[in-house]
Amino acid sequence: MAPPTLLLAVRGSEGLYMLTGPPHFTENIAFQRDSGRNCKVFSFSKDGSLFAWCNGEQINVVNVTSNKLLHSFDLPKTVCLEFSPQGNVLATWQPYTTAKDGAAGLPNLQVLDVKTGKCLKSFIQKKMQNWCPCWSDDESICARSVNNELHFFENNDFSTIANKLHLQKISDFVISPGDQPSKVAVYVPGSKGAPSFVRLYQYPVFGGPQAALANKSFFKADKVTLLWNSKATAVLVIASTEVDKTGASYYGEQTLHYIATNGESAVVQLPKNGPIYDAVWNPNSTEFCVVYGFMPAKATIFNLKCDPVFDFGTGPHNSAYYSPQGHILVLAGFGNLSGQLDVWDVKNYKLISKPQASDSTYFAWCPDGEHIVTATCSPRLRVGNGYKVWHYTGSVLYKYEVQPNAELWQVAWQPCLDGTFPAKSVTYHTVPSKVPNDEPKAAQAYRPPALRNKPVTSSKLHENEPPQNMRPQSKGGDKPLSKTALKNQKKHEAKKVAKQEARAEGPQEIAPSSPVLNAVHTVTPSVTSGDPEVDKKIKNLKKKLKAIEQLKDQAATGKQLEKNQLEKIQKEAALLKELEDLELGI
Structure with a gap:
């Protein structure tokens, strides 16, 4: 079929x-265009049929x-619409208003039966945040948060x-996707010195202290984002604070937690400081x-x-998007970034393309x-509104820009059920297109007149880190090494490098009073680069590495x-790489 x-x-x-496509795009004449300027919201059902x-x-x-x-429903002030997963119910929300005399307003959240057109229930929902009831995929249960x-x-x-389910000050919850039994993740913010916590329950087992499948408590959380995986076996929790009290970030502070339904939990250790985008x-x-991390961010x-499996290095990224089949990953930089898209084959960890989608919102x-759609929408940006449809290899297949003084507010693909489109083999050759890609070229850095006729120096504000496969491989095959074998291998390689450096630099005398350092940081002759700044960096790096060795010795003795x-300690590899690069340049 x-x-x-x-x-x-x-x-x-x-x-x-509506447009039909891809690969060719034409307006769908069967759907009568609604040419009014007051269309506030639209929504597809999950299977795309409604x-x-x-x-x-x-x-x-x-x-x-x-x-x-x-x-047709007489609800002209509706600003939010959403279908239930099976398309049996349509939930609508209008802004809540009260009477002039202060009397309570009318219910503004309507739950409508799509088949009969009848209103199943009306609720008062004052806030737009988390306005929609949450259903399980089979619609066997539906939940709302009401007064704790x-x-x-x-x-x-x-x-x-x-x-x-009663918990004091429930702030957020999410029902798991997939089949029965349904699970519920709930978040309760901390107060009066008590930590915040996220708990996982299996419906309808809520009673008793042992009812929770898993529990994770943490500090530094004004709000959280709860992300179930598609098999409903684990949740990612992005905990955020509004203010970073250390002053390191204007955007507050974020931490990432992992909670599994079998009771396991962990803090995801991110090797670069900074926000989680x-x-x-x-x-x-x-x-x-x-x-994550201060710009240029890491992915x-x-x-x-x-455990880290693959590091994409650093770059101008603040968002990630997996394809519906999970075989391609796009790392993008929108908002105050340039709109660069890095498209990766995640099975082979190979870069496919690097198109530029400037001003995309x-x-x-x-x-x-x-295929991918990118759009510049109002009110986020009020100029240059329009949308483009791309092939993941970087070709623009269709482009539309609205007329002057007009605005684009929303675009969305018609959804399909999982399995409708099986994954195809990844191609690395750019798909041909008749649509020109008129993305502006990157502007060259300003050079003062006195330097314009001189060679360009390769000085950069940031040195981007290259991609790195983090999964350790054994010499005999693809089987990963054990932790002990990996540790011994690193020690052996470090000693080997130290011996090679010692032979290359010749013998040297070590003063009797000098402490004998670890082989990784063998004392070397004080060779200078001629650049005081470089020498200073090398000295500081060696000092940090020595301190790391002392910490590792303390950990080996059992100290917490x-x-x-x-x-x-996690920064040791990066420091060694930086030291090696500096010393190679001498």
Whole structure:
């Protein structure tokens, strides 16, 4: 059976319409364009069969295949729409208002039956944040957060509350994806010196202190982001504070925690200091990618043991996007970055392409795992509004720019169920296209007139780190080394390097009173580079490495090290590499 033809919905001041494609894009005439300027929101159902939108007068629900109007609802002020996973229910939200005399306002959250068009239930939901009820994938349960409680409804029967989970000051929750039994991750912020915590429960077992499948407590968390993997076996928790009390970051402070349903938990150790911009699960649920650290940021893939598997090095990135099939990863830099896209084959860890999508405010994979849409939308950016459809090899296949004085507000692919588009083999050859890519070339750095006729020096503000495979390999094959064997191998290689350096530099006398250093940091003659700054860096690096060796000796004797001391030890490899590069230049 051939895969279905996909749609791309577009909403802006020019109206609401749909395009068919890829690879060729034309307006879908079967869907009658809504040319009004007041279209506030639209939404597809999870399987892509239903489409709903509010045009400022009413909500319309259509069947995408037949384009038949199923229902219209008189809710003109609706600004949020969402279908339940099976498409049986449509949830709508309007801003909450009170009467002039101070009386309570009318319910503003409506739960509508898509088949009959009847309102199943109305609720008062004052805040837009977390406005939508949360369903399990089979819609057997639905939950809302109400006054320190989670209220659970079963089989879309909203007349009675089937179960309750009471925890003081519940701030956020997420129901796991996938089949039964459903699990619930809940977050409770800390107060009065008590830590924040995230707990995992299996519905409906909520009672008793041992009911939780897993529990993770931590400090420094004003808010969290909860990310289930697709198999519902683990959750990533990005904990954020509004203010970094150390003053190191304007954006507050973030930490990343891993919690599994079998009770295991860990803090994901990130080797570079700075904010966590993004964390995303691979759809195969066996690994996740994190983008973190002060610019240029690092991006690293971790396995389920929270061990690094592959480091993409540093670059202008602040977000990551796996393809729906999980075989391609895009590292992107949007917002205040230039819009560079690094497209990687994550099976072979090979770079496919590096297109430039300047001024993009939106990015989304097509369900086919081959095409990408990027868009510049208002109000984030009010000039240059438009969208482009790319092939992952870097070709622009379709481009549209709105007319002057017009705005683009939203674009979205029609969703498809998992398995509709199987993964295809990755190609590294750029797909041909008739659409010119008019991305502006990177501007050259300013050079004063006195230097314009002289050779360009290769000085950089930041030295980008190259990609690195972090999975250790044995000499005899692909089987990873054990921790002990890996440690012995590193010691052996360090001694070998030290002996080679000693032979190359000739014999030297060590004063009787001088301490004998570890072989990694063998005392070498004081060879200068002629540049005081370089000599100073080399001296400081050796000092840091010596301190790391002392910490490692303390750990070997059984002493419990502090967190900052462990972080110093993790930086040893980077310091050794930096020292080697500096000494090679002498």
